[in-house]
Amino acid sequence: MNRDNNRKRLLEESFDICIIGAGASGAGAALDAELRGYRVALIDRGDIAGETSSRSTKLIHGGVRYLEQAIKKLDLAQLKQVRHGLAERRTVVRNAPHLAHPLALLTPVFSWFEGMYMSVGLTLYAFFAGQDRFPKGRWLTKPEALDKMPTLTPRMHSAVLYYDGQFNDARYALALAHSADEAGAVVVNYLAVTGFERDGSQLKAALVQDQLTGESFAIRAKVFLNCTGPYADGIRLMANPNLDHRIRPSKGVHIVLPRETLQSDCAMLIPKTADGRVVFAIPFGDNVFVGTTDDDYSDLRHEPLLEPAEVDYLLDTLRPYLAKTPDKSQVQAGFGGIRPLIESSRANTKTLLRDHEVEYDAESGLLSLLGGKWTTYRLMAQDAIDRVGERLANPVKGSTETHYLVGGETYRFEDWQTLQQRFSLPTDVCQHLMQTYGDRAERVANLLTAHPDLRERITENQPYIKAEVIYQVRQEMAVTVRDVLARRWRLELSDWELTAQVTPLVADLMAAELGWSDQYRTKQVATYQALLSSFMMKAGLVSEPTVATGL
Template sequence: MSPSSALSPQARDEALATMQGLSGQPELDVLVVGGGVVGVGTALDAVTRGLNTGLLEQRDLASGTSSRSSKLIHGGLRYLEMLDFGLVREALQERGLLLTRIAPHLVRPVPFLYPLTHRGWERPYVGAGLALYDGMAMLGKTEMGLPRHRHLFRRQVARIAPDFKTEAISGAIKYYDCQVDDARLVMTIARTAAAHGAHVATRVRVTGFLREGERVVGVRAIDLETQRELEVRARVVINAAGVWTDEIQEMVGGRGSLHVQASKGIHLVVPRDRIRSEAGFIVRTEKSVLFVIPWGRHWIIGTTDTPWSLDKAHPAASRADIDYVLGHLNAILREPLDHEDVEGVYAGLRPLLSGESEPTSRISREHTVVTPVPGLVMIAGGKLTTYRVMGKDAVDAAAHSLKTTVNLTTRDSITDRVPLVGAADWETRTNQRVLLARRSGLHVARIDHLLGRYGGLVDEVLALVTERRSLALPLEGAEDYLAAEVVYAVTHEGARHLDDLLTRRTRISIETFDRGVAAAPGAAALMAAELGWDEARTADEVDHYLRRVEAERRSQRQATDQEADEARVSVSDIV
């Protein structure tokens, strides 16, 4: 029987038993540490090459950097100005693969306006850059999948974006990139890896390495759900811990040549009706660029780029950060926005390979793979768009180790040809959207919402609705989502806590003005029925979530990073 893609509670138990050698299965070839986009991408690459693969994540899938990005799949237009042509070309090729082959159900085109504020030289200068950008995309292995850029004059900009100040511009250039729900991408890659036989377990913290002489032969870890200590042996361990890379290096005595600097980026979420525009914007600031990105019935606005040396699990946005983003946004809008217009705020940390004295906005997003000791591969740097290449490079390094130590020959990467789960039947189900609506009793708009989140896996969600009609109801307090989506998140998507559900499996925590407070009791009750929580445990989950929201709100009123961090860390993880 082929493995299932479902990341159910039972699948977690089975994965842990297998990784510990309790089920009679052979020792792992590769163990990946870290459940962000690079970790799950590495696990998928390894398992599809025929390697026996496991993955451990100390919190939830995408709980760090990979759920807190700008949610763009893009080439990185600003890296052209840095003359980083190789990075841009590679990212554009990956953009095309994701849009047309790997994840067409999750990745979608998004239009942007690049305003022109200088007469004369700027239009040909920016136009040449965007022509190069489009040209690089068209020279990739797959079709570009997006319209080419076009020049607009001021009057055309005013029609497309009535709320944009056009007095100070001579026009704009409209171009296209792509976007994705980053946390959903990570979870879907993990499910795809599981579907091909990878063993995936979250809420397991690695505490040290198993050694035979100099060689790393596995890890010691603790199951945070049961507090049980365990050992997992593997021929090669690949560390993909992002901003925690330095801590992992300390576990091997500080050996390793990667120096990762955390850079904080914050984003604001505001309702779509606050800014009238058919396209997003990209605006240069004195430090970086500001993106105003369409996001369903919302806008995502960001980002900042500042060094961060405080709590890595829960980076905090200060009032100064929020004021900075609002200030730059209001400089281009006819009707300014203030704090009352902000639905959600989130902060994430980019794991940048640090130069000793460079500002974080200038440090490259390229990645590096090293093998500090035999049996251990470490990868850091990179960006969301190029996760697949990073995974390939990490497994290439692991394959070299396997060849030299146990004479195991590994096949080449095939992940450029492996669609993620949900991609296969997505177009068919999209064509059948009206039929699906009739059969399920749901509105066509609701079917469209489900198709955009699950692709061809929509059948599994609709099966829940058919079996239990109460799950066809909207989730109270967050009516964009169905009750069925909460249950499905537990049974198929690895959600183990209320925080997992409200912040990552859905984006309720940033898409509602109350940050998901009203939705928390109903969602917890649905999860309790699937996870066997009693009333006390269910109340604890709700109480923890409410305290987490209040800590975030308090941190966002503080003037400095230090004060914001102190406010945020007052509520730690529930485990």
């Protein structure tokens, strides 16, 4: 993906569809539309998956909570959502096997009855999943559970094991956008919609401003599709000020702890909390992500941040399930996202369904894809592009169910050994490259042929190497240091202090590749390190900037 070339095409061409928002649903819709033969533009005011789509729990699932509520309340809408999710998780894993895989989850229980209740529920969960090649769960004895996760509390009676999927959300969205780009779509990040041109009341062009250069121009298209998630009402009202609000944003946060918290490759599901939520503790690389919360959120102008009360709540939620609860000083980072829940009469955000809707505004002609969740992104995109085909009077059947994403088609994890033989890279680096870039890993390593110094690690105890930064700039449209450290790598999610330490080196590599001035490079470093410092202080993890990291 080349931003300059794509941006030039936006100025010179007109499109069948302009998709606003390059998160899961927008990137998924762009790929779907391009594969149907439509001319597609995909834009985002920030980076690809720069908001909600990079801040999920990293699970691909039908929704255990939804199944329980569906059965208790005989709620067919929630049951339908579970079935959709379970059907789609197979496709999510199949189409990008380097980025998604099955994950074992343990649910500790404290009585025979509780274990039986959970076992019956998870048996139903497996039944609705059908023959999807995910391993089958079972009820574990206490010794079996402790063998799989030694840090569990000895007070438990037993544990129930089941399987869902895990994935790298930001890179999955990037793979969707990259795949759409390679199919012919014009993908450009950091373009903010500021208004619309009209033919009568109908939209005919989106007015956009380049967030990197300040330049403004128009993108002409026959149909505009709003895929901006929790920010959808902003675009809807820009197109038609008379519309009612439809989105009720909900904030969810995670804390990040050392992997030793669980000492396991299994995740943990905490099925009930004091306020009726479900919380997960999930291994991800060298860390454990614990979350999430679920609270109304109204300040859409600012990024949702981890706060001290949320840190305490998640640590307190862990306490009954572990032999030793981690201390607040062990929290290395955190992240927050905003769910795009569709407004309804339900009492609170915890009871709102996360199913989706494709809304058509006859006054302006705008289509908006509302609600939904990561697991069902492909169905959401398919429904939206079906509606686009109707508006274009050119319906074409979608084909994304069996379409491999960039990096996935010939991926085999064991090929890391071939990579090691050819390029003499350390084992952890080769495995990281395979799991991050899939069958494109060799393209990253090929950069070492002309520039052997690019084999150097960014930091001693992590597998990231300098060549990746160059590849991400050239092939993955990374244009800021945060694009690299937060999304193409996930370092910002796992360790704020370490991220601050490596920021200058990453900025140096990007500056050389992108031709940044010394002043611009210095600004990139200072701005990002200040942001990381604000995260730490807002979460109550430090009371003042940390000298050791240069913050």
